[in-house]
Amino acid sequence: METNTIFPKGDKLTNGYFTGDAFLKPLLARDKNNDFVIGSVTFEPGARTNWHTHPKGQVLIVTEGQGFYQEKGKPARIIKKGDVVNIPENTEHWHGAAAEIGMIHIAITHFKDDVNVVWLQPVSAEEYGEVNKNNKP
Amino acid sequence: METNTIFPKGDKLTNGYFTGDAFLKPLLARDKNNDFVIGSVTFEPGARTNWHTHPKGQVLIVTEGQGFYQEKGKPARIIKKGDVVNIPENTEHWHGAAAEIGMIHIAITHFKDDVNVVWLQPVSAEEYGEVNKNNKP
Numbered sequence: 001m002e003t004n005t006i007f008p009k010g011d012k013l014t015n016g017y018f019t020g021d022a023f024l025k026p027l028l029a030r031d032k033n034n035d036f037v038i039g040s041v042t043f044e045p046g047a048r049t050n051w052h053t054h055p056k057g058q059v060l061i062v063t064e065g066q067g068f069y070q071e072k073g074k075p076a077r078i079i080k081k082g083d084v085v086n087i088p089e090n091t092e093h094w095h096g097a098a099a100e101i102g103m104i105h106i107a108i109t110h111f112k113d114d115v116n117v118v119w120l121q122p123v124s125a126e127e128y129g130e131v132n133k134n135n136k137p
Numbered sequence: 138m139e140t141n142t143i144f145p146k147g148d149k150l151t152n153g154y155f156t157g158d159a160f161l162k163p164l165l166a167r168d169k170n171n172d173f174v175i176g177s178v179t180f181e182p183g184a185r186t187n188w189h190t191h192p193k194g195q196v197l198i199v200t201e202g203q204g205f206y207q208e209k210g211k212p213a214r215i216i217k218k219g220d221v222v223n224i225p226e227n228t229e230h231w232h233g234a235a236a237e238i239g240m241i242h243i244a245i246t247h248f249k250d251d252v253n254v255v256w257l258q259p260v261s262a263e264e265y266g267e268v269n270k271n272n273k274p
Contacts, residue, residue, distance in 0.1 A: 006200055006219050027221050033194035033247060034223070057170035061243065063143055063200070082143050084164050086171070106198065108245070110170060 005104060006063055007040040017119045019128075020047030022096075027106070036110045043067060043103045048096020048128060051120040053089075055112035060085040060095060060105045067103035068131055069095045076131040079103070094123045099132040142241060143200055144177040154256045156265075157184030159233075164243070173247045180204060180240045185233020185265060188257040190226075193247035195254075197222040197232060204240035205268055206232045213268040216240070231260045236269040 010025030021044040028038035040063070051072065060069070062083045069085050070076035072092040079085060079095070080103075087093060089112070097103040109116045147162030158181040165175035177200070188209065197206070199220045206222050207213035209229040216222060216232070217240075224230060226249070234240040246253045 008219075027198065028196060028223060031223070033226060034196060038196070038198075038221070059165060059171060059175070061164065061175075082145075084175075086165060086168070089170060106243075 005042075007104075009042050010040065013041075017050045017052070018047060018096075019050070019122055020044060020096075022047045022049075030111060036108050037116065038106060038108050040104060040106055043097035045097050045100050045102050046128075047102075048123050049094045050122050051092055051094050053092050053118045053120070054087060054109060055089055055115050055118065056110035057089045058087045058110065058116075059108040060087065061108075062103060062105045065097065065103035066101045067095065067097040067105075068135065069093065070131060076135060078135050079105075092120065096123070096128075098135075099128070142179075144241075146179050147177065150178075154187045154189070155184060155233075156187070156259055157181060157233075159184045159186075167248060173245050174253065175243060175245050177241060177243055180234035182234050182237050182239050183265075184239075185260050186231045187259050188229055188231050190229050190255045190257070191224060191246060192226055192249035192252050192255065194226045195224040195247065196245040197224065198243040198245075200241050200243060202234065202240035203238045204232065204234040204242075205272065206230065207268060213272060215272050216242075229257065233260070233265075235272075236265070 007025045009023045013022045023042040025040045066080040068076040144162045146160045150159045160179040162177045203217040205213040206216050
């Protein structure tokens with residue numbers, strides 16, 4: 001990845017809902033006009049979220065590198081710098097870097113009541129390996 | 138500006154509410170989860186919006202270059218790559234590039250009912266010149 005990134009990398013995510021090294025730089029807090037949070041998430045190569053859902057959806061804007069977005073039961077989609085992903089509500093999915101290429105995305109994560117994410121199980125090494133095998137850079 | 142930008146430049150804005158050369162690449166349309174539009178706006182050096190307001194506010198995320206954000210009656214603020222601006226509702230303001238440096242920002246523009254912007258008068262050459270004189274790069 002370029003060193004000339006847009007945002008600082010932020011702090012390493014240690015909440016247990018990521019595999020590998022992922023970092024979060026918060027960009028905007030929830031307030032009366034913005035019923036969401038915005039952050040920049042940096043995934044080192046191999047890093048990814050757990051499977052999870054958002055009760056009112058999420059928008060990803062990829063600003064650097066390349067990775068994957070996959071909804072449960074569907075093929076993974078390669079996402080790269082400049083791509084926008086409009087994630088529907090209550091849809092089990094994961095996103096993260098490719099095994100050998102890092103990725104940075106902005107995430108706009110909507111709240112429904114006071115919940116914006118429901119975390120589920122990790123993306124297993126087998127699941128992740130399969131996606132990478134089927135989507136060689 | 139770097140040529141390795143995140144998004145395509147999009148189409149030149151010819152709606153009459155910009156001074157100079159500005160371009161819009163739409164990134165996300167309004168839908169049931171996203172009560173806003175998202176776009177990437179490229180301002181060539183010297184380009185800026187008219188004065189305007191947003192009935193439910195707007196968030197800017199600067200992805201390249203440098204420019205200004207000014208609310209009516211207040212000093213202009215220099216904004217540059219990595220900066221986030223949380224624009225309040227019904228607040229007269231403008232944004233745009235510096236006279237000699239271009240700027241690109243993502244804009245997340247909220248709707249209130251079906252309106253997301255109210256356009257006003259141009260930023261005059263005098264107003265713009267004053268801001269640039271007071272904020273030399």
